[in-house]
Amino acid sequence: xxxxxxxxxxxxxxxxxxxxxxxxxxxxxxxxxxxxxxxxxxxxxxxxxxxxxxxxxxxxxxxxxxxxxxxxxxxxxxxxxxxxxxxxxxxxxxxxxxxxxxxxxxxxxxxxxxxxxxxxxxxxxxxxxxxxxxxxxxxxxxxxxxxxxxxxxxxxxxxxxxxxxxxxxxxxxxxxxxxxxxxxxxxxxxxxxxxxxxxxxxxxxxxxxxxxxxxxxxxxxxxxxxxxxxxxxxxxxxxxxxxxxxxxxxxxxx
Amino acid sequence: xxxxxxxxxxxxxxxxxxxxxxxxxxxxxxxxxxxxxxxxxxxxxxxxxxxxxxxxxxxxxxxxxxxxxxxxxxxxxxxxxxxxxxxxxxxxxxxxxxxxxxxxxxxxxxxxxxxxxxxxxxxxxxxxxxxxxxxxxxxxxxxxxxxxxxxxxxxxxxxxxxxxxxxxxxxxxxxxxxxxxxxxxxxxxxxxxxxxxxxxxxxxxxxxxxxxxxxxxxxxxxxxxxxxxxxxxxxxxxxxxxxxxxxxxxxxxxxxxxxxxxxxxxxxxxxxxxxxxxxxxxxxxxxxxxxxxxxxxxxxxxxxxxxxxxxxxxxxxxxxxxxxxxxxxxxxxxxxxxxxxxxxxxxxxxxxxxxxxxxxxxxxxxxxxxxxxx
Numbered sequence: 001x002x003x004x005x006x007x008x009x010x011x012x013x014x015x016x017x018x019x020x021x022x023x024x025x026x027x028x029x030x031x032x033x034x035x036x037x038x039x040x041x042x043x044x045x046x047x048x049x050x051x052x053x054x055x056x057x058x059x060x061x062x063x064x065x066x067x068x069x070x071x072x073x074x075x076x077x078x079x080x081x082x083x084x085x086x087x088x089x090x091x092x093x094x095x096x097x098x099x100x101x102x103x104x105x106x107x108x109x110x111x112x113x114x115x116x117x118x119x120x121x122x123x124x125x126x127x128x129x130x131x132x133x134x135x136x137x138x139x140x141x142x143x144x145x146x147x148x149x150x151x152x153x154x155x156x157x158x159x160x161x162x163x164x165x166x167x168x169x170x171x172x173x174x175x176x177x178x179x180x181x182x183x184x185x186x187x188x189x190x191x192x193x194x195x196x197x198x199x200x201x202x203x204x205x206x207x208x209x210x211x212x213x214x215x216x217x218x219x220x221x222x223x224x225x226x227x228x229x230x231x232x233x234x235x236x237x238x239x240x241x242x243x244x245x246x247x248x249x250x251x252x253x254x
Numbered sequence: 255x256x257x258x259x260x261x262x263x264x265x266x267x268x269x270x271x272x273x274x275x276x277x278x279x280x281x282x283x284x285x286x287x288x289x290x291x292x293x294x295x296x297x298x299x300x301x302x303x304x305x306x307x308x309x310x311x312x313x314x315x316x317x318x319x320x321x322x323x324x325x326x327x328x329x330x331x332x333x334x335x336x337x338x339x340x341x342x343x344x345x346x347x348x349x350x351x352x353x354x355x356x357x358x359x360x361x362x363x364x365x366x367x368x369x370x371x372x373x374x375x376x377x378x379x380x381x382x383x384x385x386x387x388x389x390x391x392x393x394x395x396x397x398x399x400x401x402x403x404x405x406x407x408x409x410x411x412x413x414x415x416x417x418x419x420x421x422x423x424x425x426x427x428x429x430x431x432x433x434x435x436x437x438x439x440x441x442x443x444x445x446x447x448x449x450x451x452x453x454x455x456x457x458x459x460x461x462x463x464x465x466x467x468x469x470x471x472x473x474x475x476x477x478x479x480x481x482x483x484x485x486x487x488x489x490x491x492x493x494x495x496x497x498x499x500x501x502x503x504x505x506x507x508x509x510x511x512x513x514x515x516x517x518x519x520x521x522x523x524x525x526x527x528x529x530x531x532x533x534x535x536x537x538x539x540x541x542x543x544x545x546x547x548x549x550x551x552x553x554x555x556x557x558x559x560x561x562x563x564x565x566x567x568x569x570x571x572x573x574x575x576x577x578x579x580x581x582x583x584x585x586x587x588x589x590x591x592x593x594x595x596x597x598x599x600x601x602x603x604x605x606x607x608x609x610x611x612x613x614x615x616x617x618x619x620x621x622x623x624x625x626x627x628x
Contacts, residue, residue, distance in 0.1 A: 048626045055543075057625075058623050084543070089544075090625075092543075096625055100258070100264075113544065169626050
């Protein structure tokens with residue numbers, strides 16, 4: 001089966017003054033559709049750097065990264081945002097919502113970037129908020145939402161335009177354990193029920209049981225990998241009725 | 255499009271107030287300084303511009319109207335005898351001493367013209383008339399200067415260079431660029447007030463027949479007359495304006511102040527719009543991270559700058575109108591035309607665009623990976 005993201009021999013070196021610091025030292029890994037993958041490891045192990053490279057935000061120093069079958073290493077600075085826009089949704093540790101926009105407007109911004117505007121954008125944004133169970137809070141500003149609700153809005157925004165890949169950086173770090181778990185359960189649903197490839201950077205071992213696979217990083221390399229359950233591509237697949245038609249991915253797993 | 259620019263701008267009321275204060279300050283400063291420059295410039299040549307003459311005959315090489323040197327009035331007949339001349343009249347604009355009734359003295363500029371003709375006379379006459387100046391000793395003084403000259407009412411009598419002068423009317427808004435107010439009177443009276451010889455004049459105002467080439471008439475008159483310059487009204491007006499505004503340095507000072515206002519405005523607005531951008535840097539980073547092209551982020555920043563420009567301009571131009579109105583009442587000459595208002599609006603937009611470009615430059619180099627840093 002083709003990976004949504006394929007990483008081969010990726011290195012990343014940063015310059016720190018005259019010294020060069022290796023953040024990643026030759027990483028190989030894949031992210032498949034229908035799975036929830038955890039990237040775990042201690043601070044400074046290269047988790048976020050790897051996620052940034054997988055998300056076409058950061059360029060690798062060497063190696064190959066394929067997103068949706070397309071090699072991104074040679075793409076220009078103009079082309080990279082298009083790859084992000086077309087294939088990837090992001091969830092950030094600090095939510096990164098626009099504080100001056102309401103929940104629904106936050107989602108609309110992402111939809112607008114993907115060419116959906118006006119009444120259709122409003123309708124789809126509300127559908128996405130309903131999908132993360134925030135249908136009654138669509139007009140609230142981020143300041144009026146709890147941490148868990150903010151992360152759900154961020155998740156709805158990440159789902160705008162129906163990307164096949166979701167990348168999340170420490171999405172539970174700013175949440176209490178219960179809320180964090182519920183957000184992760186939601187992400188697992190998105191992976192399993194909507195056949196998305198979901199990668200989550202976390203150091204929160206309390207939620208590790210929710211993942212399908214865990215890749216452990218240490219000193220910029222993959223130290224171990226453990227499969228917690230069978231990949232969703234291998235189990236019967238069905239769309240839940242609560243998900244709007246426009247958000248359904250027509251590409252079903254083979 | 256979600257109203258990100260507008261919301262960002264209005265979200266922080268204090269920041270918005272600072273931004274608008276900066277723009278308003280710049281607008282008022284530029285309008286007032288440019289208005290002063292325009293007002294001064296217009297005032298220096300007011301007598302010439304309102305003379306209704308086509309050509310001026312003046313003594314040689316005088317740089318501006320106040321420097322006129324008397325010459326023989328025989329030249330008047332030579333001018334009148336020149337083909338293409340419709341009419342020609344004598345004209346005086348000379349300084350004299352005004353004695354107030356309380357014993358104080360002021361300098362005035364006596365303007366003498368032929369009261370049977372329109373050329374060289376006052377405009378904006380609000381009480382009395384030009385015809386009233388036909389009576390001996392009668393004068394018209396602008397109401398702006400009544401207090402300065404100690405005038406209490408029409409009919410009051412004063413002394414100009416020891417000659418009796420009676421106020422028979424007023425004008426409104428005829429300012430003098432110098433500290434000496436204009437006193438309009440008949441040419442005959444002016445000769446007395448300025449102790450000029452009876453057979454002399456300071457200028458000759460010429461009106462050409464319809465259809466006559468001014469250039470040609472100017473050349474013909476110049477060839478026919480000796481020891482004088484024949485100037486078109488536009489030329490003489492330009493010379494006078496140039497002298498007062500640039501040779502004396504007065505205009506340069508005002509222009510520099512206007513320029514300074516613009517620079518200060520740009521700095522203040524750039525700083526505040528830049529600070530606003532910095533406040534929202536994480537949001538712009540998020541936009542870039544989720545795939546927004548730079549052009550989208552630029553649009554947001556430019557929209558913010560544009561909204562700030564329009565709001566700041568509206569407040570600034572409204573305040574400027576009050577300043578202009580107040581200055582008129584206070585005796586200063588600030589000219590605000592709709593063309594100038596439009597130009598300042600363009601300048602305000604430009605100023606905010608420059609400010610936005612500085613911010614855009616920062617956002618262009620923004621690393622979207624910043625969103626992953628805590």
